Amino acid sequence: MTVNQDTITSTSGVDNGVNVEALLGARDALADAPEIAQFQWRSTVSWVNGTHSRADVETFYGFCEEQRHSKSFSFDMDHPLQFASQDNGITPAEVVLVALGGCLTAGVAAVAQQRGIQLRSVLATVSGEMDLHGILGADPDVRNGFSGVRVDYRIDADATPAEIEALVAQSQKRSAVYDTLTSPTAVTVTIS
Amino acid sequence: MRHTSAVVVGAGHCGLAMSRCLAARSVDHVVLERGDVAHSWRTRRWDSLRLLTPNWMTRLPGYAYRGDDPDGYLGAPEVARLLADYAAESAAPVVTGTTVTSTRAEAGGYVVRTDRGSWRTRTVVVATGATAVAAVPARLAQGVPAEVVTVTAADYRNPDRLPPGGVLVVGASASGVQIAEELQRSGRPVTLAVGEHVRVPRTYRGRDILWWMDASGLLDERWDQVPDLLRARNLPSMQLVGSPQRTTLDLNALAALGVRLVGRFAGVRDRTAQFAGSLPGVCTLADLKLGRLLDTLDAWADRAGIAAGPPHRFAPTAPPVPAALSARLGDGGIATIVWATGYRPDLSFLEVDVFDRRGAVVHDGGVTASPGLYVLGLPFLRRRKSTLIDGAAADADELAEHLLGHLDALPRRRAG
Numbered sequence: 285m286t287v288n289q290d291t292i293t294s295t296s297g298v299d300n301g302v303n304v305e306a307l308l309g310a311r312d313a314l315a316d317a318p319e320i321a322q323f324q325w326r327s328t329v330s331w332v333n334g335t336h337s338r339a340d341v342e343t344f345y346g347f348c349e350e351q352r353h354s355k356s357f358s359f360d361m362d363h364p365l366q367f368a369s370q371d372n373g374i375t376p377a378e379v380v381l382v383a384l385g386g387c388l389t390a391g392v393a394a395v396a397q398q399r400g401i402q403l404r405s406v407l408a409t410v411s412g413e414m415d416l417h418g419i420l421g422a423d424p425d426v427r428n429g430f431s432g433v434r435v436d437y438r439i440d441a442d443a444t445p446a447e448i449e450a451l452v453a454q455s456q457k458r459s460a461v462y463d464t465l466t467s468p469t470a471v472t473v474t475i476s
Numbered sequence: 477m478r479h480t481s482a483v484v485v486g487a488g489h490c491g492l493a494m495s496r497c498l499a500a501r502s503v504d505h506v507v508l509e510r511g512d513v514a515h516s517w518r519t520r521r522w523d524s525l526r527l528l529t530p531n532w533m534t535r536l537p538g539y540a541y542r543g544d545d546p547d548g549y550l551g552a553p554e555v556a557r558l559l560a561d562y563a564a565e566s567a568a569p570v571v572t573g574t575t576v577t578s579t580r581a582e583a584g585g586y587v588v589r590t591d592r593g594s595w596r597t598r599t600v601v602v603a604t605g606a607t608a609v610a611a612v613p614a615r616l617a618q619g620v621p622a623e624v625v626t627v628t629a630a631d632y633r634n635p636d637r638l639p640p641g642g643v644l645v646v647g648a649s650a651s652g653v654q655i656a657e658e659l660q661r662s663g664r665p666v667t668l669a670v671g672e673h674v675r676v677p678r679t680y681r682g683r684d685i686l687w688w689m690d691a692s693g694l695l696d697e698r699w700d701q702v703p704d705l706l707r708a709r710n711l712p713s714m715q716l717v718g719s720p721q722r723t724t725l726d727l728n729a730l731a732a733l734g735v736r737l738v739g740r741f742a743g744v745r746d747r748t749a750q751f752a753g754s755l756p757g758v759c760t761l762a763d764l765k766l767g768r769l770l771d772t773l774d775a776w777a778d779r780a781g782i783a784a785g786p787p788h789r790f791a792p793t794a795p796p797v798p799a800a801l802s803a804r805l806g807d808g809g810i811a812t813i814v815w816a817t818g819y820r821p822d823l824s825f826l827e828v829d830v831f832d833r834r835g836a837v838v839h840d841g842g843v844t845a846s847p848g849l850y851v852l853g854l855p856f857l858r859r860r861k862s863t864l865i866d867g868a869a870a871d872a873d874e875l876a877e878h879l880l881g882h883l884d885a886l887p888r889r890r891a892g
Contacts, residue, residue, distance in 0.1 A: 318833060431798075432798055446764065446767060446768075449760070449764055450764050450768075453757065453760050453761045453764055454761075456754070456757040456761075457672075457757070457761060462754070462757075463754075465753065466739070466752045466753035466754040466757075467740070467742040467743070467750075467752045467753075467754070468742050468743040468745065468750045
């Protein structure tokens with residue numbers, strides 16, 4: 285089973301490029317076959333040199349079978365010159381911010397489409413506060429990760445301020461990355 | 477084996493309302509009750525609990541509130557007394573002290589077995605309530621250290637029964653906010669774990685919020701017309717308390733009392749409770765939802781020409797920034813956890829194939845796919861008010877009518 289991308293139809297004439305009908309159809313299909321909802325997302329990350337590594341993403345599992353992106357995606361991660369690194373890519377911590385902004389913004393578009401709200405522009409500014417005492421092991425009371433993350437939206441749309449607020453709130457409610465960041469997640473690291 | 481046309485399981489407000497509606501249609505029936513009438517109101521409510529609905533809303537088929545405090549809120553013993561009086565007044569055929577152990581479909585009808593004999597019946601109405609069992613998230617409960625005392629909202633009675641020390645109340649719907657307030661006032665430091673919730677003021681523009689919801693027709697919204705029924709049926713209860721002072725018990729009020737607000741209880745690790753970082757998000761959601769409710773009520777008041785105080789809005793919820801993300805369990809930290817994480821029905825006696833894969837009964841407005849088997853009193857069964865006492869009358873009336881139609885369509889059994 286695949287989510288059909290062909291027909292982006294809307295009785296309201298609103299088009300944010302999201303096929304809401306297909307997504308809602310997928311939700312209905314889940315009721316009959318809950319196992320199709322079991323997904324696995326994957327990446328391989330290989331070390332290049334120094335703090336530079338490269339992540340490749342191509343396959344995933346879902347709808348009861350192996351799936352594939354339309355092509356392989358590659359991301360370089362490194363640290364900036366200020367860390368005595370080569371700056372071949374953004375830091376892994378920044379990737380987390382990128383993921384959060386991407387997930388919430390996709391949600392804003394989907395919810396807007398479903399609610400018949402035409403978007404003109406959406407800009408999320410994502411920032412995370414970090415105290416380097418943590419990762420440098422200089423202060424055991426400081427955590428490694430972000431002490432807080434902020435997302436600020438600027439949205440131009442055919443909607444009232446209250447409707448736009450509701451879009452952003454609903455997007456948080458249904459975001460995988462927001463949930464992964466705000467709730468504890470079991471992480472298992474092994475060697476094979 | 478005794479015979480009847482209808483067995484109603486449970487003599488709470490729903491079962492008694494159904495009995496009244498069946499009697500009005502001359503359907504011979506029996507109401508089986510494991511304890512006394514209003515059993516749960518006698519045994520499964522904390523001491524200070526009052527109804528969330530004002531007295532004038534305590535309406536049942538053929539009954540309206542006659543007391544001198546229409547705007548007050550009945551306590552649990554008063555509800556039990558009221559229902560006992562109603563059962564007597566209705567001459568309801570209640571068989572008390574009789575626990576249903578199984579219900580099976582058999583020969584075009586049902587066999588209902590109890591600990592005191594069996595009944596063969598052509599129809600069954602399950603009215604055992606939406607709140608029979610406290611729903612506790614097993615994954616979280618497993619991780620709680622043994623020395624932490626845990627109690628559900630159904631088992632909680634009063635602060636004196638709990639040990640001294642910190643309390644974590646999990647869940648910020650009606651039960652959670654009420655218990656959190658009572659425990660905080662008892663001198664225990666309370667942490668309240670807040671997930672998605674429904675914020676409403678007790679009064680708005682000088683009238684009870686339930687007056688607004690009732691008068692504007694919101695509570696009469698039907699299950700077959702609401703856009704997302706699944707969501708409507710899973711909505712948490714409103715943050716309300718029925719106090720003589722008609723106080724609003726929202727998160728701001730609790731924070732002002734000193735209750736520590738944290739995000740959803742999300743995990744336990746190394747004897748530490750972990751809370752989600754989504755508290756500002758769920759507060760914003762609830763504030764927006766409240767704003768939409770008040771917009772709807774104001775628009776209706778305009779159209780209907782309602783005389784009430786001027787429209788106004790409530791201060792946004794102000795969660796602590798940043799909210800705590802963890803709390804120590806035991807060891808001078810949290811000594812008690814109160815699970816106010818909702819309730820679910822207990823239909824384990826129902827051995828009929830009417831359940832979905834998660835064990836929830838499947839029904840269309842109370843009518844199951846098994847002919848002659850009905851359920852009553854579940855969330856948004858036929859209307860938004862289906863779980864309120866005031867919701868029983870209309871639902872029971874319509875289902876009694878359906879039940880009568882089913883009986884009429886069956887081949888008549890020979891008498892004797």
